[in-house]
Amino acid sequence: MHSFGYRLNVLLTQAVTLLALMCVIASLSDTLNVPSPSADVRVLHINWLHKQRNGNDEVSLTMNISADLRSTFTWNTKQVFVFLAAEYETEKNHLNQISLWDAIIPSKEQAKFSYHTINKYRFTDQGNNLRGQEYNLTLHWHVMPKTGKMFSDKVITTGYRLPETYV
Numbered sequence: 001m002h003s004f005g006y007r008l009n010v011l012l013t014q015a016v017t018l019l020a021l022m023c024v025i026a027s028l029s030d031t032l033n034v035p036s037p038s039a040d041v042r043v044l045h046i047n048w049l050h051k052q053r054n055g056n057d058e059v060s061l062t063m064n065i066s067a068d069l070r071s072t073f074t075w076n077t078k079q080v081f082v083f084l085a086a087e088y089e090t091e092k093n094h095l096n097q098i099s100l101w102d103a104i105i106p107s108k109e110q111a112k113f114s115y116h117t118i119n120k121y122r123f124t125d126q127g128n129n130l131r132g133q134e135y136n137l138t139l140h141w142h143v144m145p146k147t148g149k150m151f152s153d154k155v156i157t158t159g160y161r162l163p164e165t166y167v
């Protein structure tokens with residue numbers, strides 16, 4: 001006959017084992033989650049493109065920034081930081097990257113969004129390279145977990161071009 005103490009011990013051991021197993025499954029589910037996000041960025045209007053007094057070009061864009069990042073959210077996601085960058089090449093720099101807009105997505109419910117917005121941060125170039133410039137708009141995101149490592153990814157939308165003349 002097993003004593004009461006022995007049975008309690010078995011029960012506790014089982015409980016602890018179960019708890020440990022649940023933790024493993026939980027963190028595994030986070031690792032196994034393969035996000036399949038989508039993004040669609042459209043330039044609706046070039047509001048203006050001009051040369052600033054200091055000689056640098058500046059452009060103002062109205063954009064429709066849509067994305068569905070819901071699949072990046074797991075039980076372990078604290079928030080997702082998202083930013084849109086204009087990326088282009090000039091003779092001087094292989095990659096010019098200018099942040100145009102950003103947002104913090106606090107929950108899965110808000111991870112499917114569509115923002116109709118002008119660029120929040122200035123799109124300027126160190127020089128007058130923006131006329132006729134080809135560029136990409138890249139939506140970057142950083143997934144900030146409650147525990148563990150941060151990870152990031154992006155969707156590049158290619159094939160944009162600025163007007164040949166100041167407007």
Ligand SMILES: *[C@@H]1O[C@H](CO)[C@@H](O)[C@H](O)[C@H]1NC(C)=O
Pocket residue numbers: 040064065066114116
């Ligand atoms: C922005 O894009 C989304 C998805 O393509 C679309 O559903 C929405 O109607 C667009 N909004 C504007 C103002 O163009």
Ligand SMILES: *[C@@H]1O[C@H](CO)[C@@H](O)[C@H](O)[C@H]1NC(C)=O
Pocket residue numbers: 087088089134135136156158159
């Ligand atoms: C846009 O992105 C594509 C794919 O990554 C790249 O090949 C191309 O050079 C980029 N264009 C510009 C203007 O940066």
